[in-house]
Every structure is written in structure tokens, then in C-alpha cells.
Amino acid sequence: MNYRIAVIKGDGIGPEIVTEAMGVIEAVGEKFGHTFQFVDVLLGGCATDAVGKSYPDGTAEKCKSCDAVLLGAVGGPKWGPDKPAEQRPETALLAIRKDLGLYANLRHATLRPALVDYSPLKRETAEKGIDIMMVRELIGGIYFGKRDRYETPDRGVECTDLMAYSEMEIERIGRRAFELARLRKKKLASVDKANVLETSRLWRSVMHRIAADYPDVELTDVLVDNCAMQLVRDPSQFDVIVTENMFGDILSDEASMVTGSLGMLPSASIGSEAPGLYEPIHGSAPDIAGQDKANPIATILSVAMMFKYSFQLPKEAAAIEAAVDKALADGWRTADIAKPGETAIGCKKMGEIICGNI
Ligand code: NAD
Numbered sequence: 001m002n003y004r005i006a007v008i009k010g011d012g013i014g015p016e017i018v019t020e021a022m023g024v025i026e027a028v029g030e031k032f033g034h035t036f037q038f039v040d041v042l043l044g045g046c047a048t049d050a051v052g053k054s055y056p057d058g059t060a061e062k063c064k065s066c067d068a069v070l071l072g073a074v075g076g077p078k079w080g081p082d083k084p085a086e087q088r089p090e091t092a093l094l095a096i097r098k099d100l101g102l103y104a105n106l107r108h109a110t111l112r113p114a115l116v117d118y119s120p121l122k123r124e125t126a127e128k129g130i131d132i133m134m135v136r137e138l139i140g141g142i143y144f145g146k147r148d149r150y151e152t153p154d155r156g157v158e159c160t161d162l163m164a165y166s167e168m169e170i171e172r173i174g175r176r177a178f179e180l181a182r183l184r185k186k187k188l189a190s191v192d193k194a195n196v197l198e199t200s201r202l203w204r205s206v207m208h209r210i211a212a213d214y215p216d217v218e219l220t221d222v223l224v225d226n227c228a229m230q231l232v233r234d235p236s237q238f239d240v241i242v243t244e245n246m247f248g249d250i251l252s253d254e255a256s257m258v259t260g261s262l263g264m265l266p267s268a269s270i271g272s273e274a275p276g277l278y279e280p281i282h283g284s285a286p287d288i289a290g291q292d293k294a295n296p297i298a299t300i301l302s303v304a305m306m307f308k309y310s311f312q313l314p315k316e317a318a319a320i321e322a323a324v325d326k327a328l329a330d331g332w333r334t335a336d337i338a339k340p341g342e343t344a345i346g347c348k349k350m351g352e353i354i355c356g357n358i
Contacts (some may be wrong), residue, residue: 012284014072018358044074136248263295
């Protein structure tokens, strides 16, 4: 098969990690007999520098002409909050998600077997294993609601951010989560704040209604504050977690951190139609950019998700995951996951080793 992949290298360490991930894609192509065409797409701070805006005209159309989108990371101090919205990299990220209709963000928080000691949790907790698929609603809720800022006569400035959810938005993310749970341990935790928020009460009622269509999946309601506690007390209890945009933003970072390293975790953002967007969960790490110190594994595992979810090639995805686990089991470490006394290798070398394992 021939696949077209839109490649957004972005800012900071983006170009370094994406280059290694592209090497892995080529290696998979050689082993399994697929060919790939890479289409360069400019987005983020580098686009602001090149054409004056972070989300150049025609970006969405270019991505839509491909089967999947691979993104490194965008952002950096050069394009901070003092810049106009159209020059900020974050504006471009929100816009591409919305324009591609990417309503579901999947983050796979796993503790790789060779890295149990890297979790900040107690060893006996970490050893029980962490393998959570976090499903976050991505294009609704408070991040996309109406905002207002106005003067009051007696309380100074007042602001509002509206959190709105429709049954349609909840049902489509809910069904996606139930379907994912079916492919895993068939356990779904739906996270809300139904004791306080009206949007959460609607969320809960929709989840319970659609649960009838998935009798093989065990559905549990978890309040968001309790979920935050349970993720550090015993993350092994979770299989798939589904939640709205802002809760998911916060909880998915927490779920990631209990596994130990930001540089290890992939994500996929998918909609009803192709293309999905695949990116590491970390940012552009300007502090180590251009120094060959970045860990490319999160981006490489994002490519594994691309093979699984956009190309429906689970064998190829498993080959990538196995190549990463072998590199780690053989003791190879980038600086972010090296313990004191362990020799660290660079981004390029880690990429080469993983390609060699494939
Ligand atoms: P960050 O994830 O870029 O970095 C946090 C820390 O983790 C840094 O010390 C960094 O060196 C380290 N780190 C991150 N990824 C690493 C990797 N692959 N290998 C080794 N070490 C790694 O978060 P930040 O510093 O808060 O943000 C930096 C910039 O990235 C900001 O402009 C932010 O807006 C942007 N950002 C972009 C995305 C995205 O593109 N999706 C996501 C988060 C942050």
C-alpha cells in the first residue's frame, strides 16, 4: 500500500524527533512492503517566522489530502502570549484540531516494562502496571465556549468562559471510548463532576444511555477529583478513561507523569474521517532544542498509533512497539530517562537503534 503522510515538524525539538520518526516509518515500509509519501506542512512558530502567521492559509486542505498527519511540537518563548493570536503557535494547534474535526484525543499512558523504576510512584504501586487509554473530548467544552470580559461598576473587571456540551458531542466521544474499551480489557471509567455541573449531568445520562449498546463493557462513573486521587493511589485499576476537554487536559498530564517520562508518551487525535493527527504529548522543549538530546520515543510510538488507528495495520504497530521495548531492554537511554551513572545517547542514535530493531 502507498500512504501519504502530512509532516508538521514544528518548533524546538520538533524537527529532530520527527526526522527519527520518519526513519522508523521508512524502516516499517521496507520490512512490510509499504511505501510512503511525505508532504511537508508549515505550522507553528516557524510558520509565523516564514509567512507571518502560525496557521498559513490552505494548511487544513493540505492535511486533508493525506491519510494521516504527523506532528512534532510547536511553540517557544519567541512566540509568547504577548504576540497577536494569529502569530501564536497554540492558535494553530486549536485551529487544525477544529478544522480536521478531531474530536477524540487518545493518550496511551503505559509504563514500559524496562522503566518501572522511573515512575514517581512507590515501586509496589508501579509494579502493578500502568496501561491507561485516556480518551479526551477535544473540540468542545470550555476551551471552545464563548468568552467575555467586561467592567463591573463595583467589582473591577469580570470574565466568563462558557462550558457547553451537546448530546451529539458527548455521544460521539462516548461511543469511541466504548469501542476502544471493547478492544482492551472492557472497562470504561467515565469522568465527570455531576454533583456540581449541569454539563456533567448530561454527560453522565448520555454515557448511561449508550452503555446499553455495549453490554460487554463495564461502565463506572468517577468524579473528576476522585479520579485525580485514584490515578496516584492505584493507576492499575484503570483501563479506558473518557472525559470532557478540560478535565481530560489535566488528568491526561497526570496519567502521563505517573509513568515517569514525558518523552515516552504518544497521542492520537481522531475524528470521523481521515486524517488523524499523531503527536507526542510533550512540547517543543526549547531548553534542549538543536542539541541532539531529545527523546524521540514518544513520537515514534505516535507513529505506532498511526499504523494502528489510521492505516489499520496492527502488526506494523506492534513491530514498532517491540523495537522500542527492545532498545530499552538492551539498556539504551536518552538523557531524560538515564539514571545517574548511566550513559545517555542522543536523539539520532536512539532513532537508529529502533530502526535497526525493526
Ligand atoms: P515541554 O514538554 O516542551 O518540556 C518540559 C520539560 O520536559 C523540559 O525540561 C523538556 O526539556 C523536557 N522534555 C520534553 N520533551 C522531551 C523529550 N522528547 N526528550 C527529552 N526531554 C523532553 O513543556 P514546556 O517547557 O512547558 O513547553 C515548551 C513549549 O512547548 C511551550 O511553548 C508550549 O506552549 C509548547 N507545547 C507544545 C505542545 C504541542 O505542540 N502539542 C504541547 C505542550 C507544550
